[in-house]
Amino acid sequence: MTDIGDVRAAEKRISDRIRRTPVMRADRHVWFKLELTQHAGSFKTRGMFNQIIAAATRGVLPSAGIVAASGGNAGLAAAYAARELGVPAEVYVPSTAPAIKVEKLRKLGASVVQTGNEYAEAYLAAVEWAQASGAYFCHAYDDPDMVAGNGTLGLELLSQLPDGFDTVLVAVGGGGLIAGLIAALRDSADVVAVEPATSAALHAALRTGAPVDVPVSGVAADSLGARRAGEIAFDLARDAGISALLVDDKAIVDARRRLWDDYRLVVEHGTAAAYAALTSGAYVPAPSERVVVLLCGANTDPSDLV
The missing domain is CATH 3.40.50.1100 (Rossmann fold)
Structure with a gap:
């Protein structure tokens, strides 16, 4: 099972190839990790x-x-x-x-x-x-090296927010990103999966006890539309007791619009799903809970935001 040792090895391997993406304070207890500024526009690099x-x-x-x-x-x-x-x-x-x-x-x-x-x-x-x-x-997500590389994002967060944080909200498709974050952060913070209700592969896997095929549709299907969650993500999520929240298309569209209107951040619909957990009330932080919303990609057509 991929662990923090694998993530640290990946960090040494790729540190001179990737951008150290910024963290932006959005509210008193909410931060955005701006991985949308990564090379090629997403964490997958x-x-x-x-x-x-x-x-x-x-x-x-x-x-x-x-x-x-x-x-x-x-x-x-x-x-x-x-x-x-x-x-x-x-x-x-x-x-x-x-x-x-x-x-x-x-x-x-x-x-x-x-x-x-x-x-x-x-x-x-x-x-x-x-x-x-x-x-x-x-592989786009179900590969140990892919997962470990993605997990370097979590190590960055730990160094960028030295006073700590409690929760990271992560949009999930096949699960390569959340798997890496679990490996990197499971001893430091809660990692919460957020999926579109119409493309909920990890939610279905956790409910049934194994990865299963699910129907895929909706505004975020181009980036979160994996028909089946990866085995690595499922194993790590189950072992860590991860919860998977669902948000509908309306909430995703609204969250994407809010990110533009309130912060001038242009993200794709899949990325907005993570923020939609907060804006829709699917995730309600406890008082003083420190929440990081991972904004993982910006490969979108911004013409519908103006």
Whole structure:
């Protein structure tokens, strides 16, 4: 099971490749971790760098490069990390992926294949291509190196808020981010999962006792639309007793709008889900509870905010 030792090893591996993203005080007891300012616009760049560098260190990174499947952000992270490391990258995305993400993938130099209507279909196509081409498959969330890389975000928070914090609210799709945060923070703070009610893979897994397929839809499906939670995330969440909250599309849209109106922060709908837990009342902090809302990605079209 991925633990803080793995996260610390990842931090040493990728510290000179990633941005140390800022923390912003939003209210007396609420902070935003602005991971939306990370390279390629999301936290996933941490995990992708760690996956690729770790594979190279182990001698298993082929000349064919990497292949990844993504609703958008993991692909952007893979493309960026591969470019910086001089590695060829091919990214499979569903046909429903936002045009802004597809355009960015191509600008980063990746070969892009659009197939299927959701992440699960793009994933299957990417796995088939990896087997046929010999390229190294970089999983978007259910990989120990991906999880450990993502967990470096938690170590940053501990150093940036030295007086401590009680809770971190995290938007969840496949679970690679929350898994990393559990590994990094389980002895320091509570980690709370927030999912769209229409794409609730971790919630379903915790309820049934194992990862299961769930229907996927809604405004945040492009980034949080994993049909099934990752095994790593499920195991860590269950072991740590993590709770998974649900928010509806209306709350997500409203939270995204509030982040723009009140703080001039432009985030994607999936990212806004974490803040929606607060604004909708799905999560009600105790008096004086110190809460960090993780704003994990900004790959969105901002035209509907103005």
